[in-house]
Amino acid sequence: MSGPAGTASSAVRLAAETWESLFRSQVAVMRKLQSxxxxxxxxxxxxxxxxxxxxxxxxxxxxxxxxxxxxxxxxxxxxxxxxxxxxxxxxxxxxxxxxxxxxxxxxxxxxxxxxxxxxxxxxxxxxxxxxxxxxxxxxxxxxxxxxxxxxxxxx
Missing domain, CATH: 1.10.10.10 (Winged helix-like DNA-binding domain superfamily/Winged helix DNA-binding domain)
Structure with a gap:
């Protein structure tokens, strides 16, 4: 059953996954550039x-x-x-x-x-x-x- 709490949880999870992906992409690119x-x-x-x-x-x-x-x-x-x-x-x-x-x-x-x-x-x-x-x-x-x-x- 998905209610408002489930929607909020999904939004938080999506925001965290988006940030982690952005951050890890930046780190990978910077490591490559630094080398x-x-x-x-x-x-x-x-x-x-x-x-x-x-x-x-x-x-x-x-x-x-x-x-x-x-x-x-x-x-x-x-x-x-x-x-x-x-x-x-x-x-x-x-x-x-x-x-x-x-x-x-x-x-x-x-x-x-x-x-x-x-x-x-x-x-x-x-x-x-x-x-x-x-x-x-x-x-x-x-x-x-x-x-x-x-x-x-x-x-």
Whole structure:
């Protein structure tokens, strides 16, 4: 006998299965991409910081703003940024509106490395995605994931 409780249970189960499938697909794709040639020069987590800075219109972000966009803890991000700075890929400057605030920006070397890795990374993504999904399916997946992200951001 299926009543309202059975329907709610089915909806919960479907949501959980959908999330697990999405998550496991993302993990499988990321593992494949991380093992590819694009990330031999720089680990994917470090590239993520360079990529995030490259997408910023002002070219500068505070550490906490980067932290909101990457999947790292604040302390891990601080250590990672220290490594990037030592390699000459990012630079810190004092925020003009707040003497205690620190802004991060790509150096010229960081920008060039991000672009180089990014071009190869995009080709690797296409190599994985294009044989698995048609162009229409890719557009539908994009639409659905953007819809899900917008809904979560609205909560």
């Amino acid at each position: 590819g040639p694009a990330f031999k020069t720089l680990p994917v987590k470090e590239y993520d910081v360079l990529f995030t800075l490259s997408r910023c219109p002002s070219g500068q972000l505070r550490l906490n703003e980067i932290n909101d966009k990457v999947l790292l803890s604040q302390s891990s991000l601080s250590r990672l940024v220290d490594r990037l700075e030592k390699r000459g890929l990012v630079e810190r400057t004092t925020a003009p509106d707040d003497g205690r605030g620190v802004l991060l920006a790509l150096t010229e070397a960081g920008s060039e490395l991000q672009k180089s890795i990014g071009r190869e990374h995009v080709r690797d993504i296409a190599t994985l995605v294009a044989p698995a999904l048609t162009a229409d399916e890719q557009r539908e997946l994009l639409r659905l994931t953007e819809k899900l992200r917008a809904s979560v951001a609205g909560h």
